Amino acid sequence: MAGKKKISSFHVTTIMILSILAVVTIFPFYYVFIVSFSSLEAISSHVPYLFPYVFDPEGYKMVFSEPRFLSSFLNSVFVTVAGTVINMLLSVFGAYALSKKRLAGRKVILSMILFTMLFSGGLIPYYLVVSGLHLSNTIWAMIIPSAINTFYLIIMKNYFSSLSPSLEEAAKIDGANDIQILFRVMLPISLPFIATFVLFYSVERWNEWWNALLFINDSSLQPLQIYMRNLLVNYNNQMSQQAMLILGDKRSANFQAVQMASIVVSTVPILCIYPFVQRHFVKGVMVGSVKE
Incomplete structure (x- = not known):
């Protein structure tokens, strides 16, 4: 019978530290829910x-x-779906094209793209450009200005560059175009x-609020994050006046x-994406490819 594996003090300390960090991370979500x-x-x-003493769904x-x-919820859904589709199409097309060394002006284009990662025109020029495109007070103001994330584009470009040239050569022999x-x-x-970048873009789009704050004045076009921000502001204002909000049927609800x-309702939809994407994180990115 093999001897039992000895647990060192290092492992015990590591487990304790990770357990404390897990509790610290999970507790805010637990508190919000109860x-x-x-x-x-x-x-x-x-x-x-610390414990759910009552169950009040008011x-x-x-x-x-x-x-x-x-x-606002439907606006956020539209921005997330349409924005993620546009993000992925432009990012994938751009990254795949830039991964080809035969692309004319490739180095110049890459230099211009990298320049935008280091320098920007500032808030006022950004506002003037978006307004000049007549996107103000339209839902597209939350989609078009951030159609491509430069950092993600560079990562995708490097990934496509790392793929085996044999894949493209074999497809071209079969008569396939680019x-x-x-x-x-x-x-x-x-x-x-x-799938990883679909998740990244989806989370960014769902949490979109900055462009909406700058360019959206119509409350019917504002996303869920702006609605929540207004709710927080109203809550802080009302706390100094009253501790309860009176509903139409004369019942009271804790504000x-x-x-x-x-917060819970706005978080659940984006959490539903994780089970469908998480499984791809542990798979190899070259499954099914040609091996040299």
Whole structure:
């Protein structure tokens, strides 16, 4: 019988430190969730509020009954879906083209792209350009100005450059052109890599608020993040006046519960993407490719 493996003090210390970090990381999410179902009385009588003493869904009822929440939620869904599609199309096309050394002016184009990573015109020129394109107060102001992330484009370009030239040569022998090679050869073997950037772009688009704050004045076009920001501002203003928000049926809802419920509802959709993308992170990016 083999002897038991000895656990060193280093492993014990590492496990303890990682456990503490896990608790510190998870606790804010746990607190937001339990407070979203709390009542003002429960929070006032239990300080700190560490356990779900009551189950009060009034916060969620108010969130879903607010017309601006639904419109802002749908706006964020549209920005996330349309924006991610545009991001991926332009990034993949640009990266694949720049990965080809035969591209005329390739070094100049790469230098210009890298320049934008180091320098920018500033906020005022950026605002004037977007306004000059007549994108102000349109939902496209949250999509078009950030159509490509330069850092992601460079990573994709380096990835396509690392793929075996035999893949392209074999496809050309079969009569495929560059577009067919990209969609029928390169992308199918790059699904784990592509899925990772779909997730990155989706999270960025879902959390979009800066362009909306600058260019969107119409409340019907504002995304969910701006709605949540306004909710936080209103909460801070009302805390000095009242601790409760009176609903139409004369019942009261803890405004902090409304605030936390909005956070939960806005977080769940983007979390639903992770189970479909996470499995690709552990796969090799060259599955099914030609091996030299």
